[in-house]
Amino acid sequence: MYPLIRPRRLRSSEAIRSLVRETIISPSDFLVPLFVVEGKGIKEEIPSMPNYYRLSLDNLTKEVKELWKMGLHSVLLFVKVPDSLKDNKGSEALNEYGLMQLAIKTVKDACPEILVMTDVALDPYSSYGHDGIVADGQILNDESVEVLAEMSVSHAKAGADFVAPSDMMDGRIISIREALEDEGFLNTGIMAYSAKYASSFYGPFRDALDSAPVDIKNVPKDKKTYQMDYANRFEAIRETQLDIDEGADIVMVKPGLCYLDIVREIKDEVDVPVAVYQVSGEYAMVKAAAEKGWLNHDAVVMEQLTAIKRAGANIIASYFAKDAIRILG
Ligand SMILES: NCC(=O)CCC(=O)O
Numbered sequence: 353m354y355p356l357i358r359p360r361r362l363r364s365s366e367a368i369r370s371l372v373r374e375t376i377i378s379p380s381d382f383l384v385p386l387f388v389v390e391g392k393g394i395k396e397e398i399p400s401m402p403n404y405y406r407l408s409l410d411n412l413t414k415e416v417k418e419l420w421k422m423g424l425h426s427v428l429l430f431v432k433v434p435d436s437l438k439d440n441k442g443s444e445a446l447n448e449y450g451l452m453q454l455a456i457k458t459v460k461d462a463c464p465e466i467l468v469m470t471d472v473a474l475d476p477y478s479s480y481g482h483d484g485i486v487a488d489g490q491i492l493n494d495e496s497v498e499v500l501a502e503m504s505v506s507h508a509k510a511g512a513d514f515v516a517p518s519d520m521m522d523g524r525i526i527s528i529r530e531a532l533e534d535e536g537f538l539n540t541g542i543m544a545y546s547a548k549y550a551s552s553f554y555g556p557f558r559d560a561l562d563s564a565p566v567d568i569k570n571v572p573k574d575k576k577t578y579q580m581d582y583a584n585r586f587e588a589i590r591e592t593q594l595d596i597d598e599g600a601d602i603v604m605v606k607p608g609l610c611y612l613d614i615v616r617e618i619k620d621e622v623d624v625p626v627a628v629y630q631v632s633g634e635y636a637m638v639k640a641a642a643e644k645g646w647l648n649h650d651a652v653v654m655e656q657l658t659a660i661k662r663a664g665a666n667i668i669a670s671y672f673a674k675d676a677i678r679i680l681g
Pocket residue numbers: 471518553554555556557558630631632633
């Protein structure tokens with residue numbers, strides 16, 4: 353007797369394995385997050401994100417030119433705003449000459465064809481480190497949405513191709529869509545963070561932007577009243593469907609690895625592109641274990657990225673994008 357079917361035949365050499373491989377990572381899968389700071393000549397490493405940097409505008413120019421040459425053609429911009437410019441309403445977010453608006457122009461000047469997406473949320477601008485306006489221990493929804501809509505228009509005016517609201521306020525997608533249409537930005541897209549979970553994997557990012565919720569009386573200590581409970585699954589579908597109905601062009605699940613079941617369910621349910629954000633804590637864990645010699649960095653990076661794509665991601669926002677290109681050779 354012999355086995356009628358021997359699946360191992362399709363694994364017997366790298367040539368046959370690559371011939372039948374179902375999921376391939378390529379440069380066009382990536383959206384590269386970039387952290388921008390004020391100043392000149394600044395390229396400061398983020399302590400909890402080894403080999404990842406905050407860049408001043410001059411170095412941002414260099415970085416996007418390098419990304420473009422590597423085949424990385426889409427970026428997602430975040431800014432680190434000095435405390436002196438922060439307030440409860442995130443007023444600085446609407447400054448036509450603010451850091452985000454200048455960063456958008458800088459990237460487009462350096463690389464006109466690159467796709468520029470921008471983070472839309474109050475937290476980098478909020479004196480309380482929240483994604484919305486704080487009053488009486490609450491995060492105000494509708495008042496925050498008004499600011500997010502104005503912020504989106506401001507980014508569009510500066511040249512953003514897509515705005516990416518990461519705040520999880522209810523109804524912000526329709527408000528942003530209407531504001532963009534009213535101002536004539538018919539072709540400015542919206543990538544909605546639709547299923548964004550209240551996760552402890554965002555820690556290093558909050559170090560990078562100094563944007564964690566502050567410890568002050570009457571200010572919520574966490575983001576659990578707007579970001580999703582990680583125990584929930586059906587709610588993710590509902591949130592995503594709502595964003596699509598409100599006009600989102602792309603939807604997102606965040607974080608990545610712990611939420612790949614959600615990615616697959618959403619991918620099977622919806623017909624718009626699905627993005628996944630492999631977040632800062634996921635990056636930091638791999639870097640730390642590799643530094644200790646406990647994991648093979650490159651092998652683990654590719655395994656994780658491939659798993660994210662296999663789960664259904666059409667777009668991967670990842671701090672490993674440049675590593676991946678190097679590994680792919
Ligand atoms: N809006 C961006 C985040 O909240 C965090 C991303 C990360 O941890 O990489």
